[in-house]
Amino acid sequence: xxxxxxxxxxxxxxxxxxxxxxxxxxxxxxxxxxxxxxxxxxxxxxxxxxxxxxxxxxxxxxxxxxxxxxxxxxxxxxxxxxxxxxxxxxxxxxxxxxxxxxxxxxxxxxxxxxxxxxxxxxxxxxxxxxxxxxxxxxxxxxxxxxxxxxxxxxxxxxxxxxxxxxxxxxxxxxxxxxxxxxxxxxxxxxxxxxxxxxxxxxxxxxxxxxxxxxxxxxxxxxxxxxxxxxxxxxxxxxxxxxxxxxxxxxxxxxxxxxxxxxxxxxxxxxxxxxxxxxxxxxxxxxxxxxxxxxxxxxxxxxxxxxxxxxxxxxxxxxxxxxxxxxxxxxxxxxxxxxxxxxxxxxxxxxxxxxxxxxxxxxxxxxxxxxxxxxxxxxxxxxxxxxxxxxxxxxxxxxxxxxxxxxxxxxxxxxxxxxxxxxxxxxxxxxxxxxxxxxxxxxxxxxxxxxxxxxxxxxxxxxxxxxxxxxxxxxxxxxxxxxxxxxxxxxxxxxxxxxxxxxxxxxxxxxxxxxxxxxxxxxxxxxxxxxxxxxxxxxxxxxxxxxxxxxxxxxxxxxxxxxxxxxxxxxxxxxxxxxxxxxxxxxxxxxxxxxxxxxxxxxxxxxxxxxxxxxxxxxxxxxxxxxxxxxxxxxxxxxxxxxxxxxxxxxx
Numbered sequence: 207x208x209x210x211x212x213x214x215x216x217x218x219x220x221x222x223x224x225x226x227x228x229x230x231x232x233x234x235x236x237x238x239x240x241x242x243x244x245x246x247x248x249x250x251x252x253x254x255x256x257x258x259x260x261x262x263x264x265x266x267x268x269x270x271x272x273x274x275x276x277x278x279x280x281x282x283x284x285x286x287x288x289x290x291x292x293x294x295x296x297x298x299x300x301x302x303x304x305x306x307x308x309x310x311x312x313x314x315x316x317x318x319x320x321x322x323x324x325x326x327x328x329x330x331x332x333x334x335x336x337x338x339x340x341x342x343x344x345x346x347x348x349x350x351x352x353x354x355x356x357x358x359x360x361x362x363x364x365x366x367x368x369x370x371x372x373x374x375x376x377x378x379x380x381x382x383x384x385x386x387x388x389x390x391x392x393x394x395x396x397x398x399x400x401x402x403x404x405x406x407x408x409x410x411x412x413x414x415x416x417x418x419x420x421x422x423x424x425x426x427x428x429x430x431x432x433x434x435x436x437x438x439x440x441x442x443x444x445x446x447x448x449x450x451x452x453x454x455x456x457x458x459x460x461x462x463x464x465x466x467x468x469x470x471x472x473x474x475x476x477x478x479x480x481x482x483x484x485x486x487x488x489x490x491x492x493x494x495x496x497x498x499x500x501x502x503x504x505x506x507x508x509x510x511x512x513x514x515x516x517x518x519x520x521x522x523x524x525x526x527x528x529x530x531x532x533x534x535x536x537x538x539x540x541x542x543x544x545x546x547x548x549x550x551x552x553x554x555x556x557x558x559x560x561x562x563x564x565x566x567x568x569x570x571x572x573x574x575x576x577x578x579x580x581x582x583x584x585x586x587x588x589x590x591x592x593x594x595x596x597x598x599x600x601x602x603x604x605x606x607x608x609x610x611x612x613x614x615x616x617x618x619x620x621x622x623x624x625x626x627x628x629x630x631x632x633x634x635x636x637x638x639x640x641x642x643x644x645x646x647x648x649x650x651x652x653x654x655x656x657x658x659x660x661x662x663x664x665x666x667x668x669x670x671x672x673x674x675x676x677x678x679x680x681x682x683x684x685x686x687x688x689x690x691x692x693x694x695x696x697x698x699x700x701x702x703x704x705x706x707x708x709x710x711x712x713x714x715x716x717x718x719x720x721x722x723x724x725x726x727x728x729x730x731x732x733x734x735x736x737x738x739x740x741x742x743x744x745x746x747x748x749x750x751x752x753x754x755x756x757x758x759x760x761x762x763x764x765x766x767x768x769x770x771x772x773x774x775x776x777x778x779x780x781x782x783x784x785x786x787x788x789x790x791x792x793x794x795x796x797x798x799x800x801x802x803x804x805x806x807x808x809x810x811x812x813x814x815x816x817x818x819x820x821x822x823x824x825x826x827x828x829x830x831x832x833x834x835x836x837x838x839x840x841x842x843x844x845x846x847x848x849x850x851x852x853x854x855x856x857x
Contacts, residue, residue, distance in 0.1 A: 239330035252646075257284040275305050335387055344357060363604040396437075409454050572599070663703040674689070731751055752776035
């Protein structure tokens with residue numbers, strides 16, 4: 207079945223397959239793909255949706271924000287800081303799907319149901335496009351009936367595969383869907399143009415489709431390798447007009463690279479030196495150190511084997527493969543050796559199938575080429591692996607499985623192959639429905655996947671942060687304390703894995719603050735600033751903790767010297783916080799240093815001119831130093847602002 211076949215009358219495509227009209231298979235596959243994820247319309251925003259949708263300053267502007275999405279790095283609209291757009295090597299330029307989100311935001315506002323609906327529809331359309339591409343790819347070399355069977359079985363495997371739940375159920379994952387539509391749609395148009403007597407329109411359309419895919423996600427650039435392979439397999443035994451057929455993807459890629467370079471620059475930059483953005487560093491004695499060559503290569507080989515395992519047997523699934531869910535690997539570990547053997551086996555299949563252009567070899571090469579850009583071999587991508595990275599590559603392995611099912615279906619083992627195929631599809635579909643529900647909201651996602659990714663510092667931190675947020679909104683004091691204690695357990699585990707994880711220290715400080723342990727909160731916040739002295743949230747939180755501890759020392763412990771010391775430090779971090787100046791004024795007044803008290807009360811009024819208490823306190827201080835007129839004016843201003851101020855009862 208892998209060889210070129212001469213067409214005969216028996217090659218005519220049947221009118222129906224399992225009672226379904228063959229001409230309607232594409233639309234039915236689209237409906238199946240969409241219906242599978244229709245439940246997501248009840249889901250919330252999750253995970254990285256905030257970066258590209260509801261907390262992105264361009265997306266939330268609706269239509270007027272679209273130009274900004276094309277003018278800046280994808281991260282800029284969220285961080286609003288150019289220095290943070292290089293958190294991962296080379297930055298990111300993926301404006302197309304955020305532009306779609308901006309349109310959806312303009313229509314539905316901050317309501318995720320509409321975007322989930324569009325993602326489900328887009329996934330269904332992708333399934334239709336994949337079926338059409340495979341049919342066009344296979345028909346010249348297989349009988350029409352067999353080509354239809356392989357295309358159908360392969361697309362069903364792709365449509366129902368549970369590993370796709372992250373890309374479809376998470377709105378942000380639409381970049382994977384649109385990129386795949388651009389990649390596969392471009393290949394399909396390229397093949398169609400070969401048979402068209404006037405191919406220029408189709409080639410021009412292919413160029414546009416490839417470019418749109420690239421603007422959704424950079425991994426479409428791998429079509430520069432896949433397109434020649436596709437032509438070689440499709441046109442096996444025929445003379446190929448290489449440049450005439452490949453110029454659409456070459457042109458689209460050059461245009462994209464020029465656009466991208468004008469926005470993000472040409473330099474990929476250095477690999478980030480932070481564990482959450484570079485999985486190939488480790489912390490030794492508090493210092494980041496790169497993996498050894500053996501550790502890095504073994505870890506990459508292990509993860510590539512993990513992808514194959516999840517594509518064949520998609521369990522357990524998780525959204526988080528950050529350090530150290532994938533542990534540092536060595537060449538002495540059995541699973542690393544097993545993964546290497548699997549890949550050597552795939553290489554052997556490619557070598558054996560290259561000359562005859564077998565579909566086994568094509569499926570493997572499609573997978574390898576499209577996975578190459580996210581393999582961490584070319585450059586670090588910011589994480590060990592992610593299920594969404596297998597989205598487009600999975601089409602290659604789906605072709606292999608679909609081809610095997612078609613071979614079996616047309617053999618004497620049809621009954622058994624049909625049963626096995628149905629069991630596989632039902633199993634995949636059922637697991638997809640169950641798994642996609644995990645993406646209902648962040649709390650469900652985090653608390654479900656922490657059972658799988660128990661060693662992910664990022665997910666431990668996320669669960670801890672989620673519990674701290676829940677505690678903030680909890681009115682029952684007992685339950686609130688339970689949330690905070692549980693959060694600290696997760697956050698401390700995160701720090702065990704990643705000793706320099708400033709976010710975990712920040713959240714530990716926040717949880718200690720809410721528990722009323724101000725001394726411990728200050729210790730955690732100080733450590734945050736030790737890791738990053740310019741971290742604004744850490745500076746602010748430390749200032750608040752110092753201020754409140756100063757208040758405790760003054761009001762409850764009557765230790766004015768300690769209170770003033772703490773408050774003076776708090777001012778360094780809260781230069782515009784009027785309450786800190788008020789406490790300093792009161793503390794100095796009680797200590798007898800009235801002149802300083804006056805200065806601090808004046809500063810408080812400068813920051814909060816409509817604060818009646820500030821004017822009243824200034825009046826008392828002025829009266830104590832003998833400025834009767836000034837005191838009278840301050841009291842009058844205080845009474846003007848708040849006639850019911852309790853202190854007036856004693857005046």
